[in-house]
Amino acid sequence: MITKTRVLLAAGAVLAQFTVCASNTWGATPPGAAQNKAVPGWYLGMPIVLNARTPPSYGGDGPSAPSPRIPDLTVYLSAPINNDVPHGPERLVKTPRGEMFLPAHIDTVVCVASKSQPRDARGVFVVQGPKGTDANVRVRAMPIADPKRSFPGAPLVQEIRLGPAWVPLNNHLVIEYGVSLGLLKLVPFEYGGLMWITSFETVDFPHSARCADAKGRG
Amino acid sequence: MNIRSRVGLLALFLSTTPTLGLCGETAGVKPDKRSQSWYVGIPVELDIWFPRAAATAGAKYLAVYLTAPIDAAVAWTPELWIETPQGRKLLPAHQDTLSGCAMDSAGVETTGYFVVAASKAGADEVRVGSLSSINDAVSGAPLASALKVGTAWVPLNSHLVIEYGLATGQLELRRFMDGGKVLARGISGKMPACNLPSQRGP
Numbered sequence: 001m002i003t004k005t006r007v008l009l010a011a012g013a014v015l016a017q018f019t020v021c022a023s024n025t026w027g028a029t030p031p032g033a034a035q036n037k038a039v040p041g042w043y044l045g046m047p048i049v050l051n052a053r054t055p056p057s058y059g060g061d062g063p064s065a066p067s068p069r070i071p072d073l074t075v076y077l078s079a080p081i082n083n084d085v086p087h088g089p090e091r092l093v094k095t096p097r098g099e100m101f102l103p104a105h106i107d108t109v110v111c112v113a114s115k116s117q118p119r120d121a122r123g124v125f126v127v128q129g130p131k132g133t134d135a136n137v138r139v140r141a142m143p144i145a146d147p148k149r150s151f152p153g154a155p156l157v158q159e160i161r162l163g164p165a166w167v168p169l170n171n172h173l174v175i176e177y178g179v180s181l182g183l184l185k186l187v188p189f190e191y192g193g194l195m196w197i198t199s200f201e202t203v204d205f206p207h208s209a210r211c212a213d214a215k216g217r218g
Numbered sequence: 219m220n221i222r223s224r225v226g227l228l229a230l231f232l233s234t235t236p237t238l239g240l241c242g243e244t245a246g247v248k249p250d251k252r253s254q255s256w257y258v259g260i261p262v263e264l265d266i267w268f269p270r271a272a273a274t275a276g277a278k279y280l281a282v283y284l285t286a287p288i289d290a291a292v293a294w295t296p297e298l299w300i301e302t303p304q305g306r307k308l309l310p311a312h313q314d315t316l317s318g319c320a321m322d323s324a325g326v327e328t329t330g331y332f333v334v335a336a337s338k339a340g341a342d343e344v345r346v347g348s349l350s351s352i353n354d355a356v357s358g359a360p361l362a363s364a365l366k367v368g369t370a371w372v373p374l375n376s377h378l379v380i381e382y383g384l385a386t387g388q389l390e391l392r393r394f395m396d397g398g399k400v401l402a403r404g405i406s407g408k409m410p411a412c413n414l415p416s417q418r419g420p
């Protein structure tokens with residue numbers, strides 16, 4: 001797949017258009033029509049806004065590829081917990097390999113990057129790991145029969161069972177815990193542009209949440 | 219209040235089946251109680267040593283936030299009457315959320331705080347649990363269970379969420395009492411790194 005197409009697909013996944021409306025899915029973005037984006041996402045189980053300068057091929061004014069001088073910001077793509085939560089809709093995307101399936105997803109970041117120090121967004125799918133079973137991992141079924149036609153190659157995970165409770169995957173600590181336990185597996189996706197986070201509230205997130213303080217995360 | 223009843227009372231918020239009697243063990247050996255709690259939205263198992271004497275000077279403390287039950291699957295304490303110096307008081311049904319990992323092998327001292335809606339917070343901002351009598355409640359108000367953040371109701375089973383609500387002015391803390399020493403373990407294995415410290419000491 002050529003870089004430009006890959007970048008475009010990444011931007012489409014992580015930064016799908018944020019539409020405030022009765023529907024809680026983001027509208028599919030017509031090719032070429034996209035601009036820099038602000039979409040709903042999650043941090044530590046709390047809703048936030050992901051802002052990005054998307055790559056030029058996607059219509060934004062961000063870089064076309066990640067920079068070695070800019071730290072990464074991991075963005076986990078997991079399945080929506082329910083349809084009330086704003087999320088990217090499932091849809092087919094044209095690629096050199098043919099039409100590929102992007103599952104419905106929510107985006108969870110690992111730290112809060114500021115507008116003055118945005119980071120290179122890297123999308124990562126969250127799928128069932130080697131120790132995952134029906135008893136400890138809940139996935140969102142994919143509407144296509146052939147998993148090879150989906151980018152992650154497997155359904156995205158909604159929540160995991162930890163001891164007595166089912167815990168939703170809108171918190172990177174939960175996701176990374178699930179990976180360490182073998183319940184979850186990560187599948188790298190694409191570059192999504194330069195990203196920074198804003199909150200719905202006027203008060204900033206705790207100091208320790210800022211990317212500048214989260215050493216080496218990416 | 220004599221020592222015996224204080225010990226029982228102090229241990230209540232970390233105890234799902236409250237024991238008002240004195241336990242014979244000394245902190246540092248066999249725990250008095252095994253229970254469950256939350257840390258950053260993840261259930262954890264707790265060993266608990268009830269308080270017996272004043273904590274050593276310079277002891278490490280962490281806050282234990284008492285909220286209305288988030289998830290019935292995790293151990294929680296039902297509403298119950300307790301004896302206090304102010305007479306019989308109602309302890310609301312609650313779950314516990316740790317403000318730190320509490321994985322130091324020596325255990326960590328705790329102070330309990332009730333999490334309630336701030337007076338300026340509307341019913342559309344903070345969800346609270348049930349309480350049969352506000353006038354008798356030792357917390358003075360129903361305990362909060364969830365916070366509206368932007369578009370979503372977020373459960374209060376993470377100190378980071380609770381402290382965010384304190385920062386926005388939607389939540390308030392009311393100091394309860396010291397609860398003894400705790401040691402937390404991940405239920406299924408090693409817990410996430412403790413790299414998100416509490417913003418708020420006891």
